[in-house]
Amino acid sequence: MVRMNVLADALKSINNAEKRxxxxxxxxxxxxxxxxxxxxxMKHGYIGEFEIIDDHRAGKIVVNLTGRLNKCGVISPRFDLQLKDLEKWQNNLLPSRQFGYIVLTTSAGIMDHEEARRKHTGGKILGFFF
Known part of the structure; x- marks a missing residue:
């Protein structure tokens, strides 16, 4: 089978391994x-270190899990997100205000929603984790 969404597969694998x-x-x-x-x-401490293994093909990543992750997922299609709509998406995706992050891809790189708010930039939603 052809993998349609590589990020979705990766996050689902992490989710399943964390549940087990x-x-x-x-x-x-x-x-x-x-x-x-x-x-x-990793920056927020939801997973441990990860190692990229170059097998001269598509490559592999070994991720160390900490047991702190409850859920992670991808948002498809990648909706555009303006700064003023961030609050609405936070309420829909995250369980509470205290924890959880929405990951965006912006012109300044891939970052979480708090960093995007600090840099005052919008972008497209990749996914979330908490």
């Missing part, structure tokens, strides 16, 4: 978007 209580999960193929999404998750 695994310590590590192997993601393949590797892409820049997945690596940046994982970097945002």
């Amino acid at each position: 209580g695994k310590r590590q999960v192997l993601l393949r193929p590797c892409s820049k978007v997945i690596v940046r999404f994982l970097t945002v998750m």
